[in-house]
Amino acid sequence: MENMQNKVARVPNLVDWSTGEIRLLSAKCNSCNTYFFPKEHYQHRPGCSRERVEDVLLPAKGKLASYTIQYYPCPPPFKTEKKITPYGIGLIEFEEENIQVTGIITDTDLKSLEIGMEMETTTLSMYTNEEKQDVVTWAFRAVQ
Numbered sequence: 001m002e003n004m005q006n007k008v009a010r011v012p013n014l015v016d017w018s019t020g021e022i023r024l025l026s027a028k029c030n031s032c033n034t035y036f037f038p039k040e041h042y043q044h045r046p047g048c049s050r051e052r053v054e055d056v057l058l059p060a061k062g063k064l065a066s067y068t069i070q071y072y073p074c075p076p077p078f079k080t081e082k083k084i085t086p087y088g089i090g091l092i093e094f095e096e097e098n099i100q101v102t103g104i105i106t107d108t109d110l111k112s113l114e115i116g117m118e119m120e121t122t123t124l125s126m127y128t129n130e131e132k133q134d135v136v137t138w139a140f141r142a143v144q
């Protein structure tokens with residue numbers, strides 16, 4: 001795994017690398033057996049009593065369910081010092097959890113994208129903060 005020291009998440013409680021793998025922080029509702037992301041999204045299903053909701057880490061790897069390629073910069077409030085245009089936005093499916101999460105596709109040849117290919121969760125550096133930390137958001141890349 002890449003060196004995650006000196007990295008800090010742009011928004012807390014979305015991505016985790018404390019296990020040695022980069023994984024999304026999701027939640028599972030045991031009342032209706034639904035996973036949701038971000039885990040603060042308690043309104044995940046109309047009428048659900050939302051009891052026994054637990055924090056879970058999604059697997060590091062999922063499958064590319066759909067994608068698009070953007071040729072213009074990410075609109076605010078997204079902030080990055082890097083020129084990432086054009087970039088892909090992927091919809092990644094975690095089959096066992098029955099959840100799909102969108103994210104920027106990074107470190108991947110966009111011409112190589114194919115529906116169904118294996119993708120892994122990673123981080124995308126956005127900017128350096130005043131504490132000289134690398135501020136990151138979650139992203140996905142093709143499994144090498």
Ligand SMILES: [Zn+2]
Binds near residue numbers: 029030031032033051
């Ligand atoms: Zn529920």
